[in-house]
Amino acid sequence: MIIILTQCFPPTIGGIENLLENLSIELSKTYKVLVLADDHDKKNDNYYDSKHDTNLVIKRISGVKFFRKRKKLTELKKLLSSNKVSHVIGDSWKSFELTIDTLNSQSIPSICLAHGNELITNKPSKKIRVVSILDKVKHIVTNSNFTVSLIKDIGITNKNVTSIYPGAKNTSHLNQEIIQGIDGQPVITTLARLEKRKGHAHILSVVAKLRNEFPNILYIIAGSGVEFENLKKITLELDIVKNVFFLGDINENQKKYIFKNTNLMVMPTLDESKKNSIEGFGIAYLEAAYYGIPSIASKVGGTPEAVIHNETGIIISDMSELYRSIKDLLANRLKLNELGKKAKLRAENHFTWETVGNKYLHLIQNLDN
Numbered sequence: 319m320i321i322i323l324t325q326c327f328p329p330t331i332g333g334i335e336n337l338l339e340n341l342s343i344e345l346s347k348t349y350k351v352l353v354l355a356d357d358h359d360k361k362n363d364n365y366y367d368s369k370h371d372t373n374l375v376i377k378r379i380s381g382v383k384f385f386r387k388r389k390k391l392t393e394l395k396k397l398l399s400s401n402k403v404s405h406v407i408g409d410s411w412k413s414f415e416l417t418i419d420t421l422n423s424q425s426i427p428s429i430c431l432a433h434g435n436e437l438i439t440n441k442p443s444k445k446i447r448v449v450s451i452l453d454k455v456k457h458i459v460t461n462s463n464f465t466v467s468l469i470k471d472i473g474i475t476n477k478n479v480t481s482i483y484p485g486a487k488n489t490s491h492l493n494q495e496i497i498q499g500i501d502g503q504p505v506i507t508t509l510a511r512l513e514k515r516k517g518h519a520h521i522l523s524v525v526a527k528l529r530n531e532f533p534n535i536l537y538i539i540a541g542s543g544v545e546f547e548n549l550k551k552i553t554l555e556l557d558i559v560k561n562v563f564f565l566g567d568i569n570e571n572q573k574k575y576i577f578k579n580t581n582l583m584v585m586p587t588l589d590e591s592k593k594n595s596i597e598g599f600g601i602a603y604l605e606a607a608y609y610g611i612p613s614i615a616s617k618v619g620g621t622p623e624a625v626i627h628n629e630t631g632i633i634i635s636d637m638s639e640l641y642r643s644i645k646d647l648l649a650n651r652l653k654l655n656e657l658g659k660k661a662k663l664r665a666e667n668h669f670t671w672e673t674v675g676n677k678y679l680h681l682i683q684n685l686d687n
Contacts, residue, residue, distance in 0.1 A: 319350045319402045320682070323390060323417065324409035327355035327376070329366040331567050332511065333601050334433060337461075337484045338409055344485075344675025345682075346374035349404070352397065354379060354390050391416045398424055405429065405682055410436045411451040418454045427685045430455040434598025434619060437468045449473055457685060459678075461599040462620030480681060483623070485674035486604030486665060487570070494578060495571035499563060502536025504581040504648050507611075509573070509602040512543030515595050517586040517616070517637075519545075519552055524641045526556040531645060538576060540565040577609040581654065582647060583631075586616040586640055600624040603631070607665035612657035614643050630661035 322342055326334040338353075345351050350373050357363060357378035367376040379389045394417055397403055406421055407429045408414045414421075414430055421428050430452060439445050449472055452458060457478045460466050466481050506525075510516040518539060525537045539549065539562065546564070553562045568576065583606035587597040597619040604624060606613060613631035615621040627633040632643045647654050667673075 319352060319397075319404060320345055321394065321397060321403055321406045322351060322353045322355075322409070323394070323406060323413035324353065325356050325413065326409050327353060329362045330358055333484075333599075334409060336487065336601055337431075340485055340487060340671045341407075341675065341678060342374055343370075344671055345678065346371070347675070348679055349373075351375070352377060354393055356386060357381075387416050391420065395420060398426065405685065407431065408455075411448050411455075412436065414451050414455055415447070418451060422454060427457070427682075428455045429457045429459055429682070429685070432458055432460045432465050432469060432598075434461070434465045434468060434596055437465070437472060438596060445472060452477065457681070459681070462623045464620035464623065465598045482674060482677050482681070483669065484599060484601050485671035486601050486608065486669045488608045488665075488670065489570045489574045489577075489605070490608055492571050492574050494575040495569065497565070497568075497572055497575055500536065500538065500576070500579055502534050502561070504532055505536045505538060505579055506582045506584045506644065506648075507538040507540065507576060507580040507606070508585050509540045509568075509576075509583070509605065510585055511541050512539070512545040512549060513595070514545055515588045515590045515597065516545075517588055518549050520586060520637050520640055521584055522549065522552050522556060522558065522562065524644060525561055526558050527641055528645060528648075529558070529561060532648060535561055535648075537562045538565060538580065539563065540568050540573075540576060542567050573605070577606055577611060580606065580609070580611055582644065583611050583613040584644060585621075586614060586634055586637065587618050587621055588616070589618045597621050604665050604669045607658075607661035607669075610655075610658035610662040612647070612654060612661050614640070614647070626660075626664070629657070630664055631657055 324338050328335050328339045342351050342353055353376045357380035363378055379386050405427045409431055452474050460481045461484050463481050528535050553559055599620040603613040613625045615625040615633055617633050617635045622633050625631040634643050
């Protein structure tokens with residue numbers, strides 16, 4: 319049995335949640351998998367948990383953070399006493415902070431996932447905590463080569479580290495759920511949490527300029543977050559209310575409808591590493607790619623590994639390039655379609671969860687060799 323320790327798991331929405339969900343499903347095709355996850359909303363959690371087969375069991379841990387971590391340790395010890403646990407995967411170093419010594423004392427192989435943000439800190443005390451845990455885990459799996467460099471930067475140089483790109487869920491086979499109000503041409507979309515580093519504010523400024531060339535342009539903002547009110551304010555100030563559609567969080571069926579009606583995915587992330595925030599990879603670019611949609615991204619963090627410049631999209635080096643990059647692609651449908659075809663091919667060949675799951679299985683099965 320494989321145990322997955324995580325603070326981030328559906329039905330909560332996010333990139334790490336997406337990764338942990340699909341990883342647990344893929345691993346459950348070969349192993350029995352038990353996920354020890356945080357309890358967020360009992361009704362929604364119960365509905366989500368009931369949809370999985372018997373080889374994937376989700377156990378929710380409730381309470382405030384201090385007690386949740388200790389409850390997970392207690393549950394883990396109970397499971398270890400059964401002698402049926404072969405490996406333990408943690409969503410980050412935080413999930414091993416109270417558990418790694420117990421696992422090592424019983425020679426249970428541990429795999430720690432690393433995403434990027436959680437490794438960046440300006441606090442020496444936190445860096446010591448991070449390094450002390452990562453030094454103890456058996457293996458580290460990062461979401462990009464960029465995140466491998468972050469591991470090395472904090473002083474982890476003699477540890478087994480493997481980079482496995484996350485998979486992206488292909489929703490093209492689902493029934494689409496029509497969303498009223500998506501009426502514009504061309505359509506550009508950002509699918510992300512509403513955080514400053516995702517670059518929404520810069521895109522809004524560009525949309526205001528693009529109306530000169532594309533009067534009916536529509537910018538779809540899918541997601542929720544702390545920047546919502548600020549982005550609404552900017553939209554009003556720029557007088558582009560008719561050109562911007564705030565969707566909030568969306569389900570997979572709605573996602574299909576959005577992508578079927580999108581010409582270009584735009585998410586030029588900002589380097590906010592000084593504020594302990596950076597993009598480690600970027601699953602949303604690949605989700606769009608399944609629909610033949612190219613992306614515009616920035617040369618920040620691991621995003622150049624998710625979007626290949628002039629092959630599956632455009633990588634900008636500076637926000638001053640954003641306007642021209644969007645304008646040129648929307649005006650050149652031949653190039654837009656060519657980049658989209660290559661993006662789709664790359665996603666289908668390298669980023670299906672079956673492909674990614676097999677890489678994790680290979681790692682797990684060879685961990686003791």
